[in-house]
Amino acid sequence: MTDTPARLLNLLSLLQTPREWPGSELAERLAVSPRTIRRDIDRLRDLGYPVEATLGAVGGYRLVAGTAMPPLLLDDEEAVAIAVGLRAGAGHAIEGVEEASVRALAKLEQVLPARLRHRVSILQNATIPLTRGDGATVTPATLTALAGAVTAREKLRFGYRAGDGTETKRLVEPYRLVSTGHRWYLVAYDLGREDWRTFRVDRVTDPLATGARFTPRELPAGDAATFMAQRMARTQSEFDLDVEFAAPAEAVAGRLPAHLVPAADPADPDRCLLRARVTDSVEWLALRLTLMDVDFTVHGPEPLVAYVRKLSGRLARALPDTAG
Structure with missing residues (x-):
């Protein structure tokens, strides 16, 4: 294999399997010399992949935990499994996991091939969770769309249904997504109302990032969690x-x-x-x-x-x- 980038990717894919690989076996798999394998291992180390080498007749190479998370290579089945798991984590608002699940899901679904997105969708549609809090369901597609707009600092359009059933169109500067444990909320500056607002995500429809960038405003409460707690305290009975x-x-x-x-x-x-x-x-x-x-x-x-x-x-x- 003379294509160095392709060979490095194949080598990395092998090393991400949890086992120790003898240099001779890696050289045979990739159809190169053991010396080339040693040079490629050094290249991976330079890129931040912590590859550990052991000496001796049965020694070899294996990928170990490092100080940072390098890019991962996933096959089709692994990518589908992770996407489905992230959707479950996002949809159930698991304490300490939900926001990271949404961010990771947005990144993964952005690069998934169409055939894999279809497989993920089929699995998701065929699965019903045992509990969904108070019955207010949120689609992963809506969460990832909102998360993407928050991260990219893009103005966002969507339809919104208020508690009394009134439906309106909103144009906002999305600030943060907040999970309260059984519901998701979007904290955003409403350009039509010229004020900060919180929106229940299960009442948001057809979210669309406009592509127009904005500079985030200063949130009155300092952080989204505090702002959300203050708003909920005004509207809920204790x-x-x-x-x-x-x-x-x-x-x-x-x-x-x-x-x-x-x-x-x-x-x-x-x-x-x-x-x-x-x-x-x-x-x-x-x-x-x-x-x-x-x-x-x-x-x-x-x-x-x-x-x-x-x-x-x-x-x-x-x-x-x-x-x-």
């Missing part, structure tokens, strides 16, 4: 959540949303109490508690007690009447 679980705290903590984990206090070895000030909707809280698959008793707030009572009656009526 509740004093008081729930008792028939399970130890360590078992419950692993099933709670991250923002509620610190509030789970042991009552005794077999029970724990969850007391926290929350702004989540009672509907979402009731659903989230039910899906934990742990027996619980709601002591407050009263709106949550009433909704759980209503929900339990509805579920009981959903069962077939087997009497007699």
Whole structure:
């Protein structure tokens, strides 16, 4: 193989397989001399790939963890698997992973060949997640479109449906995407309203980056997370959540949303109490508690007690009447 760039890519692809490659085997695979392999290994090291060499009769080369993340080479199956996994991470708003999933997905889908994008789409459309929070679904295509506009600092057009059903067209300067754990929001400067706004991403339709660049304005709150929290505090009612679980705290903590984990206090070895000030909707809280698959008793707030009572009656009526 006389094409040096192509040979380096093939060599890198082999080394990214988690095993140690003897130099003679690499030379045979690539149809070159062991000396050429040694020179190519040095080239990869110069490019930032940490290739480790071991001496001896059974020595060889392997790629190890370095101080930075170099580019990866993926075959078709690996690329599809990663894209599907990133879509799942983005769609479920996993704490600490969701924003990185969106950024990585935007990069990967930009370079995926059409045939692989089609395979990813088929897999995604054939898969239904077990839970989707309060039922507000967000498509990965919408998330990646918004993420791309945020990263490129491009003005964005989209349709938006307000909570009362009113539909409008918006032109904004997108600032950041924010995940609250069960919903996605876009923080942006609305050029039509001449003010900062937050938009629920599940209510955004047909997002289109205009190509017009902008210089980001200074956000009043300093950062998007603080700004989002302040806006939510204005529009949501706060509740004093008081729930008792028939399970130890360590078992419950692993099933709670991250923002509620610190509030789970042991009552005794077999029970724990969850007391926290929350702004989540009672509907979402009731659903989230039910899906934990742990027996619980709601002591407050009263709106949550009433909704759980209503929900339990509805579920009981959903069962077939087997009497007699």
